[in-house]
Amino acid sequence: MAALYSRSRLKLLLRSALHLSNRTLTGSGGKFDYDLLVIGGGSGGLACSKEAAQLGQKVAVLDYVEPSVRGTKWGLGGTCVNVGCIPKKLMHQAALLGSAVKDAQKYGWQIPQPVSHDWATLAESVQNYVKSLNWGHRVQLQDRKVKYMNMKGSLVDDHTVRCLSSRGKEMTVTARNILIATGGRPKYPTHVPGALEFGISSDDLFWLKETPGKTLVVGASYVGLECAGFLTGIGLEATVMVRSIALRGFDQQMSRLVTDYMQGYGTRFCWDCVPKKVEKLPSGLLQVTWTDSRTGQDHQDTFNSVLWAVGRAPETGTLNLQQVGVELDGDTRKVMVADDERTSVPNIYAIGDIAQGRPELTPTAIHAGKLLARRLAGLSSQLMDYSNVPTTVFTPLEYGCVGLSEEEAERRYGKDKIEVYHAFYKPLEFTVAERDSSQCYIKVVCERDGDQKVVGLHFTGLNAGEVTQGFALSLRCGLSYAQLRDSVGIHPTCAEELTKIYITKRSGLDATVTGC
Amino acid sequence: MAQYEEVKVRGYEEFCKTVSDRAGKDIFAYFSGDKDQQGQSWCPDCVKAEPVVRGEMNHLPEGSVFIYCQVGDRPYWKDPNNEFKKTLKLTGVPTLLRYGTPQKLVEEQCFKADLVRMMFTED
Numbered sequence: 001m002a003a004l005y006s007r008s009r010l011k012l013l014l015r016s017a018l019h020l021s022n023r024t025l026t027g028s029g030g031k032f033d034y035d036l037l038v039i040g041g042g043s044g045g046l047a048c049s050k051e052a053a054q055l056g057q058k059v060a061v062l063d064y065v066e067p068s069v070r071g072t073k074w075g076l077g078g079t080c081v082n083v084g085c086i087p088k089k090l091m092h093q094a095a096l097l098g099s100a101v102k103d104a105q106k107y108g109w110q111i112p113q114p115v116s117h118d119w120a121t122l123a124e125s126v127q128n129y130v131k132s133l134n135w136g137h138r139v140q141l142q143d144r145k146v147k148y149m150n151m152k153g154s155l156v157d158d159h160t161v162r163c164l165s166s167r168g169k170e171m172t173v174t175a176r177n178i179l180i181a182t183g184g185r186p187k188y189p190t191h192v193p194g195a196l197e198f199g200i201s202s203d204d205l206f207w208l209k210e211t212p213g214k215t216l217v218v219g220a221s222y223v224g225l226e227c228a229g230f231l232t233g234i235g236l237e238a239t240v241m242v243r244s245i246a247l248r249g250f251d252q253q254m255s256r257l258v259t260d261y262m263q264g265y266g267t268r269f270c271w272d273c274v275p276k277k278v279e280k281l282p283s284g285l286l287q288v289t290w291t292d293s294r295t296g297q298d299h300q301d302t303f304n305s306v307l308w309a310v311g312r313a314p315e316t317g318t319l320n321l322q323q324v325g326v327e328l329d330g331d332t333r334k335v336m337v338a339d340d341e342r343t344s345v346p347n348i349y350a351i352g353d354i355a356q357g358r359p360e361l362t363p364t365a366i367h368a369g370k371l372l373a374r375r376l377a378g379l380s381s382q383l384m385d386y387s388n389v390p391t392t393v394f395t396p397l398e399y400g401c402v403g404l405s406e407e408e409a410e411r412r413y414g415k416d417k418i419e420v421y422h423a424f425y426k427p428l429e430f431t432v433a434e435r436d437s438s439q440c441y442i443k444v445v446c447e448r449d450g451d452q453k454v455v456g457l458h459f460t461g462l463n464a465g466e467v468t469q470g471f472a473l474s475l476r477c478g479l480s481y482a483q484l485r486d487s488v489g490i491h492p493t494c495a496e497e498l499t500k501i502y503i504t505k506r507s508g509l510d511a512t513v514t515g516c
Numbered sequence: 517m518a519q520y521e522e523v524k525v526r527g528y529e530e531f532c533k534t535v536s537d538r539a540g541k542d543i544f545a546y547f548s549g550d551k552d553q554q555g556q557s558w559c560p561d562c563v564k565a566e567p568v569v570r571g572e573m574n575h576l577p578e579g580s581v582f583i584y585c586q587v588g589d590r591p592y593w594k595d596p597n598n599e600f601k602k603t604l605k606l607t608g609v610p611t612l613l614r615y616g617t618p619q620k621l622v623e624e625q626c627f628k629a630d631l632v633r634m635m636f637t638e639d
Contacts, residue, residue, distance in 0.1 A: 132618030139625065142634050 034060045036376060037161055037175035039153040039319070042078020043362040044352030045181035046137060048369030053144040055377040060147035060173065062163055066315075068203035069188065069196055075134030076141075076148070079183050079353070080362040082130055087206035088226055090126045092394045095233020099396075103433035117234040119211035126206060155324040158345050177376055180319065180326070180335060180343070180350040181369070184312040184360070189218070194278030198286050199306040202227065212236065213304025216288055218275055220246035222393045224309030225258065229396040232267040239268040239303075241275060241290060247393065251405035254458050257439040261397035261460070264436060273299075278306055314354050324348075329356040339383050341372050359389050390472030392465035397439055400468030402475050403456035409445045418455070419448045420505040421481065425497045425513040427462055442497055444481065452481035459498070467495045520576040526550070526586045528599035534583055535615060542580040543615035544636070547606060549593060550586045558590045562610040565626035569612060572629055575636040 036052050038045045041063025053059045065082075067073045074082035094117070101115050141148045151163035151171075161178065163171050186201035202223055205212065213236060217228040220242040231238040240246075240262075247255035263269055276289045276298060285302040292299060314334045321328065327336045327344040334356040341349045349372060352358065352365035367384060374380035390402035409418050421444045426437040445456035457471050471479070489496025503511045521538075525531050535543060546569055549559030557563050576582060587593055587600050587609060600606045613620040614635060625631050 128618060135618045135620070138634070138638070139621070139631060142631055143628070 032159060032174045032176045034058050034147070034173065034175040036060075036177045036179060036373075037153075037173060038062065038179045038181060039161065040078070040179075040181035040183060040315075040352070040354070041076045041137070041148070042181060042183050042352060042365070043080045044183075044365030044369045045078070045179065046076075046141070046369075047366040048179055048181065048351065048373045049146045050140060050144050051370045051373035052376060053146045055373060055379060057373070057377055059145075060149065060175070061141060062149050062151050062153040062161070064150060064152040064166075066152075066185075066318075068185075068201060070200055070204045072204045072207045074207070075131065076137045076150075077130075077134055081133045081137070083203050083206055085362055086133065087126045087130060088230075089394060090129065091122065091206070091230040091234075092226065094122050095230040095396065098233050098235065103429075103435065106433050119234070120209065122234070123206070123208060130206075152318065154318055154320040155326070155348075156320070158324055158347055176347065178348045179369075179372070180321075180348065180354055181352045181365070182315040182319065183353040184314050186223075186308060187311045187313045188308055189275065189310055192275050192277060194280070194286075195275075195306075195308065198278045198280055199308045201308050205307060211304075212307070214302075215239070215305040215307055216241060216286075216301075216303045217307045217309055219243075219309030219311070220259070221309055221311070222247060222250075222395075223312075224307075225262065225395045226393065227307060227309060228267050229262060229265075229394075232262070232265055233396055237268075239270060239301075241270040241273050243274055243293075244272065250393070250399075251401065251407065251443070251456070251458055253406060254399055254401065254441070254443070254460060257441055257460050258393065258395050258397060258399050261439040262395060264439075265396045267396075312353070312360070316354065326350075332356060340375065341368060341384070358386065359391070361389065361391060364389055388472065388475050390468050390475075392468060394465070397460050398462065398464035399458070399460045400464030401456070401458045402468060402472040403454070404445060405456060405458075406443065406445050409455050413447065413455075417448050419446045419452055419481070420444070421446065421501045421503065422505055422511045423497055423501050423503060423513050424511055425461075425494065427494050428492050429462065440494070442501060444484065444498065444501055446481045450480075451483070454479045454481060454484065457498075459494075461494050463494075467498075470495075471498060519578055520573070520580045520582050522573075522582045522584065524584045524586075527588060528603075531583065531585045538581050542577055543583060544576065544580060545583040545585055545611075545613055545615055547585050547587050547600065547609050547611045547613075549609050550589050559593075559609050561608075561623055561626070565610045565612075568627055568629050569610075569632055572632040572636055575633050577636065 035057040036059045038049045038061045041061050045061060049059045049061045063076050065073045080086060098117060101111060104111055149163055151165045153161045153163055156162050159174050161173050163173055186203055189195050205227060215231050215236060215238050217224045217238060218241045220240055224240055228238040228240045246259050272293045273290045274293060276291050279287045281287050286306055287300060287302050288306060289298055289300050316328060316333060325345050326348055329336055335343055335350040335354050337343055337350050337355045341351050343350050351368045351372060353360045358364060364386060371382055371384050388403050392398055392400040406420055423442050425440055427440060430437045440461045443458040444454055446452040446454050454475055457475060459467055484499060487499045489499040497513060503509050523534050525534050548562040549557045551557045592598055608623045610626045611620060611622050612626050619635055621631055621635060
């Protein structure tokens, strides 16, 4: 018996046991450098990598920001943190405070008017906050043992990624699974002379040290409208140039209310116009020539800045995807993915803005990233549910929504199979402030039969995001009109109007809410 | 030329003067509770963190400044209106920060050598 457990035998057993545990530590049986390599340190990439690391996977993240045409660059965190949601919302808040200051007089505040706004102060505060988020993410990654590399990644084969630093340093990394989460960047209308040389995009706007001044915003997506909105709010002259419709993809009645409010607020709109060229004058001002597509006539005006908000393109250009067999959508050029975020290559996944058919939203990317991490660690089989994702457009009059637009509901169910309840309401805060509430509106789109299940909910007003969040949850739980009507409101709020809604569009009655 | 300059200061005013005298430099500051005659701080976390921070100082960038700042005694620190809390926005001791940037490590974060090294070595 003793012979079997001789010291040399024991040493051998111990060594192989250690070897096994080493293999478990690297987690990939020693075959790959990492269990998961994430390309893209934005909302989706970071969420997935942190979750995977917490679940014991060996994870690395590559994040690299190609400078914008103007040369703007930023740190770790992706679009949301650096040039999207965060700076946008802060600047929107700055604009709202401007309105609040104006209203304050009616509420008794002795504030000398007119009040002026300093861009440099706002920009610095916003930029400092963003930088603190960059740092926070950096610390989190380090803390959770996620290897971070400020390098540009490209695929060599389905398990190998080539990494390139800005200084030209190169290295190769292998991984069992690869996640592509490189997001998107603003498009430039390259066919418009002067567009690249003289225009800026949302990549640049939040990082400007000096005020953008009188600005032409080309594009009426939520990016365009939100930017034009807060620029107007902080006292700058802003014009939105719209090719055809505003907020494409959103409920068009609600979109109209948003832009009507903005027009009353002071933002100018050039409807049915397309830019023709941008030139720089000796004064430094930009002269824009555009065509009114209704009349065919050309027009001109000068601006300090031209902001292109004409769409976003997926960041796939330098990933070398097609050579490795990762298929892209023919139209959008986004990465094609299955329900489990898998691409056409079995161990390569894609989430966030880069993935075809996904909402271009931070919370969905984060949620999908976490669920993917759990699936990759073998702890779950739960897939991301992309239905009924709520969102809010942070224009001067905010618009929150969840579910189907009225048009989409009509398309899917048929006009006579849906019931649309609606109401024009007046926020209490607007009364003393003598503000116009004509565009404050609620619409609840329901199935016509039975309990009338709610399929779409739309709200324009103050704090639309805060109002919509809770109702979005109830929608996921199968909210019906009957339940909505049966719930008790909180008074006095705007949200309570949702519990009191009863006029249908079908009735043709006046939907203006009166009194308490 | 020495890799970095270490300056020991005590109290808010001395800290501010030291910083303004070195305007334009890469300044790291470590805030700790005062040490007594025996060299022991009233702040147990500061006692724990100091050797960790000192252990990584060889990674400080060339030409940088390292300010070791004693903030005051415990009652001074506990006062929510003390200058460090009010103006420098410190929330706890120990705090290690890179002056003029959002880079900062607070309390238990200072126990982690890899985080300290990250702050000293990354841009």
